[in-house]
Amino acid sequence: MSTSVPVNIPLLSGNEHIYIDQCLQSGWISSEGPFIAEFEKGFSRYIGMDHGIAVSSGSGALDIAVAALGIGRNDEVIMPAFTIISPALSVVRAGGIPVLVDSDPLTWNMDVQQVAQRITKQTKAIIAVHTYGLPVDMDPLLEIAQRYGIPLIEDAAEMHGQLYKNKKCGSFGTVSIFSFYANKLLTTGEGGMLLCNDLVLAERCRKLRNLAFEPAGRRFVHQEMGWNYRMSNLQAALGVAQLEQIEPSILRKKQIGHFYQERLAFMKELGYKLPPASDHAAENIYWIFGLVAPSEEEATDLVRFLAEHNISTRPFFWCMHEQPVFTGMGLFEQERYPVAESLARRGFYLPSGLGISDAHLELVAETIKSYFDGRR
Ligand SMILES: Cc1ncc(COP(=O)(O)O)c(C=O)c1O
Known part of the structure; x- marks a missing residue:
């Protein structure tokens, strides 16, 4: 356990x-x-x-x-x-x-x-x-x-x-x-x-x-x-x-992000999207480390596997035009935002708070790897 x-x-x-x-x-x-x-x-x-x-x-x-x-x-x-x-x-x-x-499909x-x-x-x-x-x-x-x-x-x-x-x-x-x-x-x-x-x-x-x-x-x-x-x-x-402490905190966030980038890079070949390390204007600060699965079913399955191994995740935000509280008011009727909808359905994020230990980071990366090893 x-x-x-x-x-x-x-x-x-x-x-x-x-x-x-x-x-x-x-x-x-x-x-x-x-x-x-x-x-x-x-x-x-x-x-x-x-x-x-x-x-x-x-x-x-x-x-x-x-x-x-x-x-x-x-x-x-x-x-x-x-x-x-x-x-x-x-x-x-x-x-x-x-x-x-x-949404922009690359930067989210x-x-x-x-x-x-x-x-x-x-x-x-x-x-x-x-x-x-x-x-x-x-x-x-x-x-x-x-x-x-x-x-x-x-x-x-x-x-x-x-x-x-x-x-x-x-x-x-x-x-x-x-x-x-x-x-x-x-x-x-x-x-x-x-x-x-x-x-x-x-x-x-x-x-x-x-x-x-x-x-x-x-x-x-x-x-x-x-x-x-x-x-x-x-x-x-x-x-x-x-x-x-903000400067050390920023460094730690980036360190957590770089750790996951390196250890989870193999997921890209399996159709997963990882957050870009940078774009034309900034380096990623990795407030959270998100993943976008190739399908909603795969996202659900990996999240369930992690939960079974006591690793918490959070789903990505849910789109505004699909919020029952707003559609119930008659807002956003027939509106579609395909990139946002896809992120909401297939995205989730990993433990990435500032207080996470290196041992726990290692455990998350190893558990994810074991999920894919088990599927081969
Ligand atoms: C982008 C964004 N705006 C606003 C908020 C709301 O902040 P609070 O939870 O302090 O009300 C959050 C919370 O996470 C957020 O991520």
């Missing part, structure tokens, strides 16, 4: 304990504590944006970004079909309409060539979602956004420290967002951040994060709706400690 290999283990090996202890000793456990400003300043500076607004999740950050850009009823927002549901949820909740584009990111074709008079924003390890092709996307005067929300939730042509992901958006969920390269357990260069937009995001309290006037009198999406000082304390 092999040991169990979870799909993600976070790495908390820096000053996390010391900083959390400082919160407990000082009593600063709410969003009022000093680590919030330190984390906002440190992370925004690291990414290269002027303002950081820490929030309770990446999904909350997207809700705020959509509201702060004034996206509302019947506004169209272009985004990938293949992504986590959060960007589409934010747009639909605001009364807007997600307008989807298919949104196919930016399709974006221009989907622009209409109702287009209010574009959401770029960097997916799994390589960045969206930002140059053509920025060119389109600029040409049509459309703001860009950059969802860099999975892309801490990744570069697009030597510039950090998360520094391109009119407003950008990150997630710090436990499986992210930098984690606060749960958490997120909005980043932007515009002070007015930053203040708007801050207000929406905190129940839209009015900065002046009678407290508890509100002119509009906001959320409690505040991050706690405890979470920010983790964030500050994690940020100190």
Whole structure:
């Protein structure tokens, strides 16, 4: 019986304990504590944006970004079909309409060539979602956004420290967002951040994060709706400690990716797709190490075999136009995005969290090899 290999283990090996202890000793456990400003300043500076607004999740950050850009009823927002549901949820909740584009079969990111074709008079924003390890092709996307005067929300939730042509992901958006969920390269357990260069937009995001309290006037009198999406000082304390370790964390992610690339290269001859090690703009940062099987049945069979050997995997995202919650609302009728659909059905990812041991990596690679040896 092999040991169990979870799909993600976070790495908390820096000053996390010391900083959390400082919160407990000082009593600063709410969003009022000093680590919030330190984390906002440190992370925004690291990414290269002027303002950081820490929030309770990446999904909350997207809700705020959509509201702060004034996206509302019947506004169209272009985004990938293949992504986590959060960007589409934010747009639909605001009364807007997600307008989807298919994926690039090589990088698994949104196919930016399709974006221009989907622009209409109702287009209010574009959401770029960097997916799994390589960045969206930002140059053509920025060119389109600029040409049509459309703001860009950059969802860099999975892309801490990744570069697009030597510039950090998360520094391109009119407003950008990150997630710090436990499986992210930098984690606060749960958490997120909005980043932007515009002070007015930053203040708007801050207000929406905190129940839209009015900065002046009678407290508890509100002119509009906001959320409690505040991050706690405890979470920010983790964030500050994690940020100190971000360069070694990036190196470790890449090391995990390179290990799987080398040991699983034989799968390419068997019809599997591995993530590209790089493209024209970036080296893969391998937020997760994904595999795309030659068929849905093969994916199911290998995932089942790994589960029988106590190795956890996760299926890839499920497409937006096939989400029952959206089709039930009459959205995306008859729409097809063949590349995205194929990724969703045939893709899954291997244990690739920062806390994985070399022994577990070895075990995953050997178990996969034994699956194929057994089939010969
Ligand atoms: C691309 C992307 N955007 C947004 C989110 C949402 O972040 P959170 O889980 O912090 O709400 C995630 C979460 O994994 C994500 O991968």
